[in-house]
Amino acid sequence: MEEKMMFIIIFSGIWCFLGIVFLGVSRIISSVRANKEETCTSKAIGTVTDLVRGGNRSGCLYPVVGYTTARGEDLKVRSNIGTNPPRYAVGQTVHIRYDPNKPEKFYIDGDSTANLLKKIFFFVGIGMITVGLLVGILVFLFA
Numbered sequence: 805m806e807e808k809m810m811f812i813i814i815f816s817g818i819w820c821f822l823g824i825v826f827l828g829v830s831r832i833i834s835s836v837r838a839n840k841e842e843t844c845t846s847k848a849i850g851t852v853t854d855l856v857r858g859g860n861r862s863g864c865l866y867p868v869v870g871y872t873t874a875r876g877e878d879l880k881v882r883s884n885i886g887t888n889p890p891r892y893a894v895g896q897t898v899h900i901r902y903d904p905n906k907p908e909k910f911y912i913d914g915d916s917t918a919n920l921l922k923k924i925f926f927f928v929g930i931g932m933i934t935v936g937l938l939v940g941i942l943v944f945l946f947a
Contacts, residue, residue, distance in 0.1 A: 812943040819936030826929030833922040840911050844901040846874055847913075852892045853880055865890040871900055873907045881908045885917045 850871035858864050864886030872878050892898065892912075902910035911918075 809943070812939065816936040816940035816943075819932050819939070823929045823932030823934075823936060826925045826932060828929075830922050830925035830929060833918055833925065837911075837918045837922070840903075840909070841901075843903045843905075844909065844911060846902050846904045846907075848872060848874075848900050848902060850898050850900045850910075850912075852894055852896045852898060855890050855892070855894060856882060858886050862886070863888045867892045867898075867912075869898060869900060869910070869912070871902070871910070873902065874904070875907075877907060879907055881910060883910075883912065885911075885915065887917060891915070891917065 848871040850869040852867045853870045854868040855865040856868060858866050865888060866882050866884075866886035867890070868880055868882045870878070870880045899913040900910045901913050902908075
């Protein structure tokens, strides 16, 4: 009986821990996006020049956006957010915001992918913590 109780405690603890990790990832995504929105104050119109695969075994396609800064610099920068299927097509015009001090730091205005990821990690985290706590409480009450 004691081994069974220890297993349930470890099971619940792991689920709660993983839930906290997912909540942390959600918070990191939120902070990174808020930072970009705060620092990327310059606007430009860009064109998606390419779609590239990210990393090893990644099925996501990341848009490479070409744009001209207010200083006249022509840049082609890969976005940090990729999707599969791709959200943008080569040749598509997009509105971007970039950091005037670091013009290669940008985001596509109106792209809600980061917000969707943040919500997914948040709700999965809450769900995992709920499962961990419910299992722990139910076993404690009925054991």
